[in-house]
Amino acid sequence: MQPLIYLASQSPRRRELLLQIGVHHTVVGTNIDETPLPNEAPAEYVIRMALEKARAGRQATGQKAPLPILGADTAVVVNQRILGKPRHREDALAMLEQLSNTTHKVLTGVALIGQREETRLSVSKVSFRPISPPEAAAYWDSGEPRDKAGSYAIQGIGALFISRLEGSFSGVMGLPLFETGELLQRVGITPLQY
Numbered sequence: 001m002q003p004l005i006y007l008a009s010q011s012p013r014r015r016e017l018l019l020q021i022g023v024h025h026t027v028v029g030t031n032i033d034e035t036p037l038p039n040e041a042p043a044e045y046v047i048r049m050a051l052e053k054a055r056a057g058r059q060a061t062g063q064k065a066p067l068p069i070l071g072a073d074t075a076v077v078v079n080q081r082i083l084g085k086p087r088h089r090e091d092a093l094a095m096l097e098q099l100s101n102t103t104h105k106v107l108t109g110v111a112l113i114g115q116r117e118e119t120r121l122s123v124s125k126v127s128f129r130p131i132s133p134p135e136a137a138a139y140w141d142s143g144e145p146r147d148k149a150g151s152y153a154i155q156g157i158g159a160l161f162i163s164r165l166e167g168s169f170s171g172v173m174g175l176p177l178f179e180t181g182e183l184l185q186r187v188g189i190t191p192l193q194y
């Protein structure tokens with residue numbers, strides 16, 4: 001299968017979601033500084049990160065990359081605070097405690113660079129039931145929280161905590177497919193031919 005785009009992401013979830021809609025692609029590794037700017041709003045942050053990943057990927061493929069390149073970034077936001085990926089066990093347990101028995105937002109920014117730069121934002125609301133400390137510890141031991149924003153995975157065991165989702169399942173998982181489809185259409189890629 002010929003790739004249709006480059007994917008500037010090392011996330012296996014983004015790869016899986018793109019393949020779900022039949023968009024074959026080539027993965028390009030990027031390494032950018034993911035530190036939020038002082039007073040940067042979460043929505044601005046995820047869009048900026050998505051764009052920077054796509055731009056860095058474009059650099060890596062050479063300036064005259066023949067294919068469009070997609071970048072995305074996901075952040076869990078609770079009380080206006082951005083929760084990224086946990087640095088260690090205590091970090092993850094503290095995040096799960098903050099998310100327990102409350103509703104948070106998951107923001108995913110998507111950027112597609114073709115002839116021009118285009119971005120979209122997906123915002124979802126996720127409600128968690130209460131999580132006890134031993135349960136959070138067992139969840140950490142499962143290995144799942146390690147590389148996930150907010151220390152949980154909606155597509156995994158983390159689903160047990162989610163009492164309600166308002167928004168986009170794929171957006172929470174890392175790549176909102178509705179918004180991604182809109183961006184792909186802008187560059188003439190329509191997975192569903194009719």
Ligand SMILES: Cc1cn([C@H]2C[C@H](O)[C@@H](COP(=O)(O)OP(=O)(O)OP(=O)(O)O)O2)c(=O)[nH]c1=O
Pocket residue numbers: 008009010011012013014053072073074075076085106147148149150152153154155158172173174
């Ligand atoms: C909230 C949530 C996040 N995640 C994952 C998606 C992303 O991989 C990760 C958020 O971190 P990101 O920094 O958005 O992405 P990444 O570092 O994994 O990949 P890259 O920068 O190379 O694109 O958390 C889930 O898989 N399920 C979930 O329910």
